């Protein structure tokens with residue numbers, strides 16, 4: 001047995017499911033005609049255990065961390081971009097700032113392990129575990145203790161956002177090299193060869209992708225990981241931001257919030273979290289399928305049905321912000337649409 005932090009997530013009760021589905025079906029539309037918005041409305045009603053859900057103080061949490069594996073040439077961009085992009089988030093100039101502002105979402109930038117120091121800022125949550133991970137081609141990326149600490153800090157900060165009034169949280173990340181970590185996690189937990197998990201990330205060419213797969217393969221051979229020990233796997237090939245995001249997802253689900261999942265890396269964090277507490281999947285909406293090659297396969301493994309497929313591959317939580325209006329629309333139709341009865345519209349005849 002491997003000790004790991006205990007996360008107590010309750011499965012959502014299905015007692016209300018029939019009544020929710022009946023309310024959805026009573027609306028003035030052909031049966032099922034709002035498609036995936038209907039499935040999102042059902043999910044949100046189940047999470048909140050009500051026929052009249054509400055979305056309060058939506059927030060996006062962006063977890064940032066650096067990766068030692070970048071030294072092996074797995075990303076076309078230098079490690080310094082992680083630090084520089086956090087400054088950009090704090091200055092309000094990144095894509096996630098634009099989309100979060102557009103949709104009235106609060107933004108929190110979490111320094112989980114960036115290689116550089118930041119001045120205090122109202123949007124910055126300082127939670128640094130270390131100044132970047134080690135290259136997992138030669139040693140575990142972090143110690144088991146650091147991994148536990150990241151999970152626990154993440155859970156605590158998600159709970160703080162929920163205590164401040166949020167009941168819907170988007171999860172995003174920033175970390176040069178983190179698609180390599182995410183691919184390694186996917187390979188181990190899904191039992192898939194690295195070639196089926198890696199992709200271009202920020203823009204590798206074909207030779208770069210092949211080299212990335214070989215590096216993941218080499219790392220897996222080195223560490224000889226046991227998928228039934230999720231914390232051991234996460235410590236060996238994860239990242240500080242991935243571990244803290246996984247902890248935050250677990251904490252948010254413990255507090256019964258709605259989780260909006262972003263792209264490939266966020267999905268790999270959720271996959272890891274689901275190995276610690278499978279019930280977490282009851283609380284999730286998958287906002288998009290990213291352009292990263294392995295994401296479709298990863299979403300399938302999670303049984304996910306993403307809302308959007310726009311070829312986005314940015315991370316930062318941008319998928320959660322772009323999809324937020326759709327999530328709002330599913331709540332609004334459930335609360336505001338007339339029923340066949342209230343509007344005096346004739347129902348189908350069979």
Ligand SMILES: O=C(O)c1ccc[n+]([C@@H]2O[C@H](COP(=O)([O-])O)[C@@H](O)[C@H]2O)c1
Pocket residue numbers: 074075076077173174175176177178179180200201202203262263264265266290291292295312313314315316
């Ligand atoms: O969210 C995604 O699906 C996604 C796909 C490709 C790249 N990214 C972002 O790009 C960075 C990782 O890419 P790389 O090539 O450095 O591993 C990291 O900051 C992610 O936020 C994100």
Ligand SMILES: Cc1cc2nc[nH]c2cc1C
Pocket residue numbers: 077081085173174175202314315316
């Ligand atoms: C510029 C840049 C912005 C990003 N945002 C998330 N990952 C990123 C990677 C790069 C390179």
